[in-house]
Amino acid sequence: MAFYILKRLLAMIPTLIGVAVLIFLLLRVVPGDVVEARYIGEGSVFQSQELMDIERKKLGLDQPLWNQFVTWMWGIVRLDFGLSMWTGSPITEEIELRFALSLQLALMASTVATLLAIPLGILAALKQDTWVDYAVRVFSIAGLAMPSFWLGILMILSMLIFFHWLPPMVFTPLWVNPWENLAQLIWPALAVGYRYSAVGTRMMRSAMLEVLREDYIRTARAKGLWLKMILARHALKNAILPVLTIISLEFAFLLGGLVVTEQVFNLNGLGMLFVEGIARRDYTLIQALVMLVASAFLVVNFVVDIAYAWLDPRIRYR
Amino acid sequence: MAVTPQTVDELTRAEKARSRWIAAVLDFARQRPLGAIGGVIILVMVVMAATADFVAPIDPLATDYGAMLSAPGAEHWLGTDAYGRDVLSRMIYGSRTALMVGLGASLIGSVFGAVIGVASAYFGGRVDLVVQRIMDVFFAFPVIILALAVVAILGTGVGNVILAIATPMVPRCARVVRSSALAVREMPYIDAARAAGFGHRRIILRHMLPNVMAPLLIMATAFLGEAILLEASLSFLGLGVTEPTAAWGLMLRGAAVEFAESAPWMAVFPGLAISLAVFGFNLLGDSLRDALDPKLRIQ
Numbered sequence: 001m002a003f004y005i006l007k008r009l010l011a012m013i014p015t016l017i018g019v020a021v022l023i024f025l026l027l028r029v030v031p032g033d034v035v036e037a038r039y040i041g042e043g044s045v046f047q048s049q050e051l052m053d054i055e056r057k058k059l060g061l062d063q064p065l066w067n068q069f070v071t072w073m074w075g076i077v078r079l080d081f082g083l084s085m086w087t088g089s090p091i092t093e094e095i096e097l098r099f100a101l102s103l104q105l106a107l108m109a110s111t112v113a114t115l116l117a118i119p120l121g122i123l124a125a126l127k128q129d130t131w132v133d134y135a136v137r138v139f140s141i142a143g144l145a146m147p148s149f150w151l152g153i154l155m156i157l158s159m160l161i162f163f164h165w166l167p168p169m170v171f172t173p174l175w176v177n178p179w180e181n182l183a184q185l186i187w188p189a190l191a192v193g194y195r196y197s198a199v200g201t202r203m204m205r206s207a208m209l210e211v212l213r214e215d216y217i218r219t220a221r222a223k224g225l226w227l228k229m230i231l232a233r234h235a236l237k238n239a240i241l242p243v244l245t246i247i248s249l250e251f252a253f254l255l256g257g258l259v260v261t262e263q264v265f266n267l268n269g270l271g272m273l274f275v276e277g278i279a280r281r282d283y284t285l286i287q288a289l290v291m292l293v294a295s296a297f298l299v300v301n302f303v304v305d306i307a308y309a310w311l312d313p314r315i316r317y318r
Numbered sequence: 319m320a321v322t323p324q325t326v327d328e329l330t331r332a333e334k335a336r337s338r339w340i341a342a343v344l345d346f347a348r349q350r351p352l353g354a355i356g357g358v359i360i361l362v363m364v365v366m367a368a369t370a371d372f373v374a375p376i377d378p379l380a381t382d383y384g385a386m387l388s389a390p391g392a393e394h395w396l397g398t399d400a401y402g403r404d405v406l407s408r409m410i411y412g413s414r415t416a417l418m419v420g421l422g423a424s425l426i427g428s429v430f431g432a433v434i435g436v437a438s439a440y441f442g443g444r445v446d447l448v449v450q451r452i453m454d455v456f457f458a459f460p461v462i463i464l465a466l467a468v469v470a471i472l473g474t475g476v477g478n479v480i481l482a483i484a485t486p487m488v489p490r491c492a493r494v495v496r497s498s499a500l501a502v503r504e505m506p507y508i509d510a511a512r513a514a515g516f517g518h519r520r521i522i523l524r525h526m527l528p529n530v531m532a533p534l535l536i537m538a539t540a541f542l543g544e545a546i547l548l549e550a551s552l553s554f555l556g557l558g559v560t561e562p563t564a565a566w567g568l569m570l571r572g573a574a575v576e577f578a579e580s581a582p583w584m585a586v587f588p589g590l591a592i593s594l595a596v597f598g599f600n601l602l603g604d605s606l607r608d609a610l611d612p613k614l615r616i617q
Binding site: 019022027029134137142144150253259260271274294 | 352451452454455456457458459460461462463466467468470471543547550551554555557567570575579582585586589592593594595596597600601604
């Protein structure tokens with residue numbers, strides 16, 4: 001097991017290097033750079049070439065590509081992500097608060113998704129092929145179909161029209177004012193969580209159907225065990241694993257992938273930062289963000305695999 | 319042309335083939351009512367997109383500053399937007415954009431994905447390993463981030479958006495296709511083809527690809543809905559289809575949110591169109607998966 005863990009951890013390295021190369025090259029292919037974005041953004045099109053060259057030199061953009069890449073990678077090895085090319089402050093500082101927001105939102109959305117998926121999936125499995133099953137299915141497919149940003153707009157709209165109330169639009173960290181914080185984040189969490197519950201619901205249903213046909217369930221029934229007890233103690237334990245897996249895997253993407261929802265709820269999360277960074281051609285910032293999201297994805301993947309082996313004694317890795 | 323017994327024979331055969339096809343569709347509809355509903359939604363959308371020039375009551379680009387933000391009524395059934403453009407007409411034309419982007423991205427994504435997936439499975443060994451590692455790299459990116467990066471490189475507009483959406487789909491499709499292709503590779507007819515001295519290209523394109531069509535088709539249908547959603551998201555961010563083209567995501571942008579309280583029709587109807595379209599594709603895709611792929615069938 002220890003060997004397997006080590007192997008998996010080492011296998012992450014080439015993938016991360018691949019991610020680094022890919023985003024590094026992609027950004028260099030994007031027309032323009034941070035210097036151009038700044039001066040042209042300020043309207044002074046006639047900025048002297050010399051001045052721009054000096055700026056580029058300061059940022060190290062005049063170096064050959066491989067040199068820039070090696071410098072960046074060497075920084076990462078020392079856990080130094082460098083300075084934002086746009087603001088000049090350390091990347092870690094730029095990301096910190098936004099990461100807290102995105103992490104909290106991702107956690108809340110995953111919780112919503114889990115709380116919806118598990119009971120709905122069980123319900124659909126127990127009432128297979130009845131109208132309940134169909135209703136659950138339509139509900140979850142509808143969740144997949146509705147863009148969560150539109151759901152967000154509808155939420156804000158209906159709160160405005162029916163309650164004449166708007167959720168707070170300025171982010172307050174949880175530790176400053178938990179009430180204010182939750183009043184703001186619960187809505188995007190609901191909108192996003194509903195969408196991500198759909199896959200989980202389907203998974204829960206099919207896993208439950210499969211488990212309910214197992215011999216040990218029949219045995220439990222035959223010995224006259226209470227149905228609720230069978231579900232809670234025997235069936236759920238075995239059926240829940242794939243559902244938790246799929247929701248945790250989505251979690252990693254929720255961290256950086258909620259670009260549009262953040263926009264609707266005016267949340268300054270990682271997604272928003274990404275869009276800003278692209279518009280400003282802030283290479284260092286985007287690179288750090290992408291590495292962060294990719295590592296989160298890989299780590300979650302890894303943890304899920306290990307958790308599997310730990311929870312399910314039938315699975316053993318070598 | 320003289321009517322020979324042969325042509326009559328051919329005609330009846332064609333007729334039979336057609337009636338068999340219709341019977342298959344009817345059968346599908348009877349067994350999978352949800353899938354049939356999805357099919358009908360898509361059919362309506364396709365017809366709307368094809369006949370937009372006749373169906374849409376008003377030119378979708380015509381601005382009417384006298385009727386800005388007017389509520390749904392006799393003249394503008396679903397109201398107008400901040401430029402006085404007819405919401406209904408823009409929605410009808412928007413179906414054209416959505417279908418174009420959806421079909422385009424899904425087609426490009428699944429073709430490239432299928433070829434990469436099949437080739438990776440066919441060659442196996444080191445090639446497979448390298449291709450899979452590269453796919454792993456793409457998998458570590460959230461879909462929308464990859465799409466945004468491609469838009470940043472290529473710029474906005476329908477064609478570029480299609481490519482941007484197809485990009486993250488390629489590795490996902492390649493993975494699914496590869497796993498089915500691995501099974502196909504072991505089939506005796508592939509050995510036979512190899513023994514007959516056919517080249518790699520011929521074996522991949524003529525022998526393997528047709529045999530992974532079922533999962534590919536399922537994948538492509540599922541992609542369609544996702545592509546429409548993604549296009550809406552990109553357009554909503556202002557990084558997708560650009561004004562004045564009628565696109566659903568674009569209609570939700572800017573003024574639709576600003577004036578949401580006084581002119582909710584601008585925000586409600588286009589979103590409804592997106593949801594309905596994606597809903598249709600998802601329903602159809604789901605039922606198609608159940609019907610076509612016994613391996614994936616759930617109970």
